[in-house]
Amino acid sequence: MIKYIIRRVIGAVPVLFGLSIILFAFIHLLPGDPAATILGQHARPELVAQMRARLGLDLPLWQQYFNYLADLSRGDLGNSFINNRPVLTDFVVRFPGTVELTIAAMIFAVGLGIPLGRLAARRPQSLTDGAVTVVSLVGISIPIFVLGLTLQYLLAVQLKILPATGRLDGHIDIPAVTHFMLVDTLLAGNPGAFVDALRHLVLPAIALGSIPLAIITRITRASVLDVANEDYVRTARAKGLTERRVDGRHIMRNAWLPVTTVIGLQVGGLLAGAVITETVFAWNGVGKWVVESIEAHDYFVIQSSILMFAFIFLIVNLIVDIGYAFLNPRIRYS
Amino acid sequence: MSYKRIGALLAATMIVVSACGGSTATPAPTAAPTAAPTSSATGAPTAAPSATPAAGTPKDGGTLVAAIPGDISSTDTAFIQDSNSSAVSNQVIEGLVGTKPGTTGEIIPVLSTDWTISADGLTYTFNLRAGVKFHDGTDFNADAVCYNYDRWKNFTGALASGDYSYYYAAVFGGYGKDSNMVSCTAASASQVVIVLNHPYSSFLLSQTITSFGINSPAALKALDADNPDPTKSGYNTGSKGAMVGTGPFMFSEYVPNDHVTVVKFPGYWNKDGVAHLDKVTFKPYADQTATLNALQAGDIDFAFNLNPTDLGTIKADANLTAVDRGQSCNLFHLAMNQTHKPFDNAKIREAVGYAINKQALIDTFYGGQANVAVTWMPKEGLYAKDESLPTYDVAKAKALIAESGVPASELKFDFWYPSNVARPYMPDPKGIFQAISSDLEAVGFTPTAQTKPWRDGYLKEEATGKYPMWLIGWTCDWAGPDNFLDTAFFNYQGGKPSPEFAYKNDTLQATMKAAEAATTDAEAKTLWEKAQDLIRADMPTVPIVNSTPPAAGAAYVKGFVGSGNLTEILNTVWLDK
Numbered sequence: 001m002i003k004y005i006i007r008r009v010i011g012a013v014p015v016l017f018g019l020s021i022i023l024f025a026f027i028h029l030l031p032g033d034p035a036a037t038i039l040g041q042h043a044r045p046e047l048v049a050q051m052r053a054r055l056g057l058d059l060p061l062w063q064q065y066f067n068y069l070a071d072l073s074r075g076d077l078g079n080s081f082i083n084n085r086p087v088l089t090d091f092v093v094r095f096p097g098t099v100e101l102t103i104a105a106m107i108f109a110v111g112l113g114i115p116l117g118r119l120a121a122r123r124p125q126s127l128t129d130g131a132v133t134v135v136s137l138v139g140i141s142i143p144i145f146v147l148g149l150t151l152q153y154l155l156a157v158q159l160k161i162l163p164a165t166g167r168l169d170g171h172i173d174i175p176a177v178t179h180f181m182l183v184d185t186l187l188a189g190n191p192g193a194f195v196d197a198l199r200h201l202v203l204p205a206i207a208l209g210s211i212p213l214a215i216i217t218r219i220t221r222a223s224v225l226d227v228a229n230e231d232y233v234r235t236a237r238a239k240g241l242t243e244r245r246v247d248g249r250h251i252m253r254n255a256w257l258p259v260t261t262v263i264g265l266q267v268g269g270l271l272a273g274a275v276i277t278e279t280v281f282a283w284n285g286v287g288k289w290v291v292e293s294i295e296a297h298d299y300f301v302i303q304s305s306i307l308m309f310a311f312i313f314l315i316v317n318l319i320v321d322i323g324y325a326f327l328n329p330r331i332r333y334s
Numbered sequence: 335m336s337y338k339r340i341g342a343l344l345a346a347t348m349i350v351v352s353a354c355g356g357s358t359a360t361p362a363p364t365a366a367p368t369a370a371p372t373s374s375a376t377g378a379p380t381a382a383p384s385a386t387p388a389a390g391t392p393k394d395g396g397t398l399v400a401a402i403p404g405d406i407s408s409t410d411t412a413f414i415q416d417s418n419s420s421a422v423s424n425q426v427i428e429g430l431v432g433t434k435p436g437t438t439g440e441i442i443p444v445l446s447t448d449w450t451i452s453a454d455g456l457t458y459t460f461n462l463r464a465g466v467k468f469h470d471g472t473d474f475n476a477d478a479v480c481y482n483y484d485r486w487k488n489f490t491g492a493l494a495s496g497d498y499s500y501y502y503a504a505v506f507g508g509y510g511k512d513s514n515m516v517s518c519t520a521a522s523a524s525q526v527v528i529v530l531n532h533p534y535s536s537f538l539l540s541q542t543i544t545s546f547g548i549n550s551p552a553a554l555k556a557l558d559a560d561n562p563d564p565t566k567s568g569y570n571t572g573s574k575g576a577m578v579g580t581g582p583f584m585f586s587e588y589v590p591n592d593h594v595t596v597v598k599f600p601g602y603w604n605k606d607g608v609a610h611l612d613k614v615t616f617k618p619y620a621d622q623t624a625t626l627n628a629l630q631a632g633d634i635d636f637a638f639n640l641n642p643t644d645l646g647t648i649k650a651d652a653n654l655t656a657v658d659r660g661q662s663c664n665l666f667h668l669a670m671n672q673t674h675k676p677f678d679n680a681k682i683r684e685a686v687g688y689a690i691n692k693q694a695l696i697d698t699f700y701g702g703q704a705n706v707a708v709t710w711m712p713k714e715g716l717y718a719k720d721e722s723l724p725t726y727d728v729a730k731a732k733a734l735i736a737e738s739g740v741p742a743s744e745l746k747f748d749f750w751y752p753s754n755v756a757r758p759y760m761p762d763p764k765g766i767f768q769a770i771s772s773d774l775e776a777v778g779f780t781p782t783a784q785t786k787p788w789r790d791g792y793l794k795e796e797a798t799g800k801y802p803m804w805l806i807g808w809t810c811d812w813a814g815p816d817n818f819l820d821t822a823f824f825n826y827q828g829g830k831p832s833p834e835f836a837y838k839n840d841t842l843q844a845t846m847k848a849a850e851a852a853t854t855d856a857e858a859k860t861l862w863e864k865a866q867d868l869i870r871a872d873m874p875t876v877p878i879v880n881s882t883p884p885a886a887g888a889a890y891v892k893g894f895v896g897s898g899n900l901t902e903i904l905n906t907v908w909l910d911k
Contacts, residue, residue, distance in 0.1 A: 282620070
């Protein structure tokens with residue numbers, strides 16, 4: 001198992017390397033010039049040229065790429081073109097926000113999706129199954145920003161039962177220690193602030209988790225139905241096992257595998273969805289940062305953020321693969 | 335985040351230079367870029383950042399959570415170029431002079447009490463306010479002022495570049511020997527003499543922007559503000575101890591892209607201007623819909639920037655109050671390039687002026703927060719002259735087209751508008767484009783719609799003269815007429831007309847340069863008015879509107895004094911709850 005993990009981690013290096021080349025090429029193919037963007041309207045050509053030189057954009061592309069790689073190998077993600085700060089400095093502040101939101105969205109999607117899927121599978125073609133299917137289709141069909149703005153309008157603006165934006169009420173003072181708001185509020189010994197941070201998580205987590213919720217629900221339903229028709233399930237029932245035992249030991253245990261795979265894959269979707277969700281909910285995370293950086297052609301921020309997203313995606317999927325072995329003892333990695 | 339020059343930091347309606355009565359609350363707004371050698375502007379000690387608060391007895395205490403459109407870029411005012419950062423620094427850092435709250439450019443003394451200007455317009459002598467302390471407890475005096483001015487002048491390397499100290503170079507023309515500032519001398523602890531190389535009629539006006547705020551020398555040194563790599567300067571990056579000035583609020587905390595906090599400075603020198611609020615937290619909100627939702631949901635108390643089309647929603651909500659910023663500091667105009675037919679013909683350009691229903695644009699797209707432009711700068715601007723611009727008259731437009739002799743077949747052209755952008759002067763480019771296109775078609779023109787993303791090609795292509803007709807505008811960062819007429823619009827580059835408009839008028843160029851070097855108010859006024867007359871005669875573009883970007887707050891937020899140049903100090907704000 002250890003060898004397998006090491007092999008997978010090493011295997012991620014060429015993947016990330018290849019991705020960095022593709023990313024670099026795509027970003028530099030974007031129309032527009034960061035130097036002109038920074039200098040704004042009426043930037044004189046000589047100032048633009050000076051700025052390009054200062055940013056290293058006057059060098060050949062291959063040289064820019066290798067400079068970037070060399071810096072990256074030293075842990076230097078470059079400086080933002082916009083605020084001139086090291087990308088790593090802002091990343092450390094923003095990344096916890098995205099992690100917190102992604103985990104909350106995943107808890108929402110898994111916590112609701114699996115029970116809903118099981119419920120639908122228990123009585124296929126029933127009214128319950130139909131209702132769950134409709135909910136799933138709605139979840140998949142509504143764009144995140146539409147759902148987000150609608151939730152904001154209904155629950156925050158009209159009913160005022162949840163906050164609309166941000167990670168914590170601006171009137172509450174909490175020292176930023178880890179930048180995980182739930183952790184920082186606890187460290188500050190302020191349970192009221194912790195509850196406020198939790199309340200701020202609800203709407204963005206629902207908006208972001210809506211698509212994974214729909215997918216997990218559908219996969220769970222299909223997987224449970226599939227397994228439920230297997231001979232060994234019928235045998236188990238024939239042996240007189242309780243329905244609860246059949247469900248827990250024979251159906252779900254085997255139905256977990258495809259569901260787990262899908263959950264792993266959905267992490268990628270969540271990270272992509274965070275880009276929109278964070279913008280709609282003024283959530284201080286990496287996703288909002290990516291949007292702002294693309295608008296401003298802030299190359300280093302875009303490259304580093306997306307590479308980091310890719311790295312997380314690879315790690316999560318590695319964890320999912322390892323999880324298979326625990327879920328199904330027949331699977332052994334060597 | 336949109337990264338833009340401060341824009342709207344300056345606007346001059348009046349410059350106070352000539353003598354003012356010492357007992358009045360504010361200096362008399364005698365307009366003059368420079369003054370007679372013996373004259374002085376004496377501001378009353380309480381004049382500066384206090385303003386008339388709203389009715390009611392202000393209550394002290396509380397925290398205001400305010401939305402700004404994006405994150406700040408720096409906590410070193412010398413490097414600030416964007417309106418997000420200046421929204422914060424305006425609370426903390428003060429300069430020798432400032433703009434009177436509620437106006438776009440009426441100059442008032444702040445850390446100076448009065449000043450004199452030599453007859454040749456080269457020597458500015460400022461008397462300084464006594465008993466002022468920086469937030470770190472050190473004394474404000476002439477040495478502190480010159481420490482700041484000398485620091486800016488002597489910037490080198492990355493610090494002496496457009497991406498850091500842009501405004502020093504823009505005002506003084508360069509650094510070191512290239513700077514228009516010859517020297518800053520502490521004549522005494524309470525008097526500073528600044529000598530220029532050549533007269534600059536907008537000098538005082540330029541010193542009102544946040545980039546020329548006086549920071550504590552001790553704090554600058556403590557956080558290594560002059561590190562050749564500004565990313566390693568805690569003073570620039572918002573470390574504890576950064577942004578130390580003399581304003582009514584003290585910098586407290588900066589968490590990148592999350593919030594900036596300033597707290598009340600009880601020892602503020604202007605006892606009438608001590609802040610009511612205990613604390614202000616600025617939070618970046620890039621999305622205007624999210625901003626409105628946050629305001630309505632009570633997540634924030636105040637929003638510095640909202641979409642004008644949301645004004646109806648705000649006014650209909652009893653829990654919110656819209657802020658009228660009054661005077662404008664921008665211009666939106668319909669641009670034409672004279673190398674493209676049919677805009678080489680003056681009658682055609684004039685006809686375009688008569689074809690546009692400007693009031694309808696204001697009613698539809700600006701929520702009423704704009705006025706029809708009367709010249710090529712805001713109508714309240716210094717030396718602005720009502721040029722009797724064409725009013726909406728379809729018959730007149732058609733008659734001019736007929737007089738021009740241009741056949742109908744040559745009235746076709748590409749008409750460009752930008753995508754992926756909304757500017758204070760242009761809140762809905764596509765909608766505005768469609769309305770103007772419709773007006774143009776009604777008089778016989780045949781515009782063909784063309785678009786490009788604002789940052790990804792539009793700005794570059796319009797500046798290089800590719801577009802026959804397009805939408806463009808300017809938000810003042812330089813409030814004088816020079817900032818609009820010369821810097822932003824009709825300047826020559828390398829002795830030739832800028833390719834943007836391809837507008838050639840050598841007399842206009844000479845007039846503008848003479849106006850910028852004028853040493854008397856009368857002379858400057860005459861020359862700038864002549865410049866506007868010259869432009870009017872040629873009608874190179876069609877001024878459309880001057881707008882005021884809307885702001886709004888919860889109904890319990892009282893005492894906010896809005897300014898069209900966005901130089902807004904929150905010491906008068908209080909919470910009625």
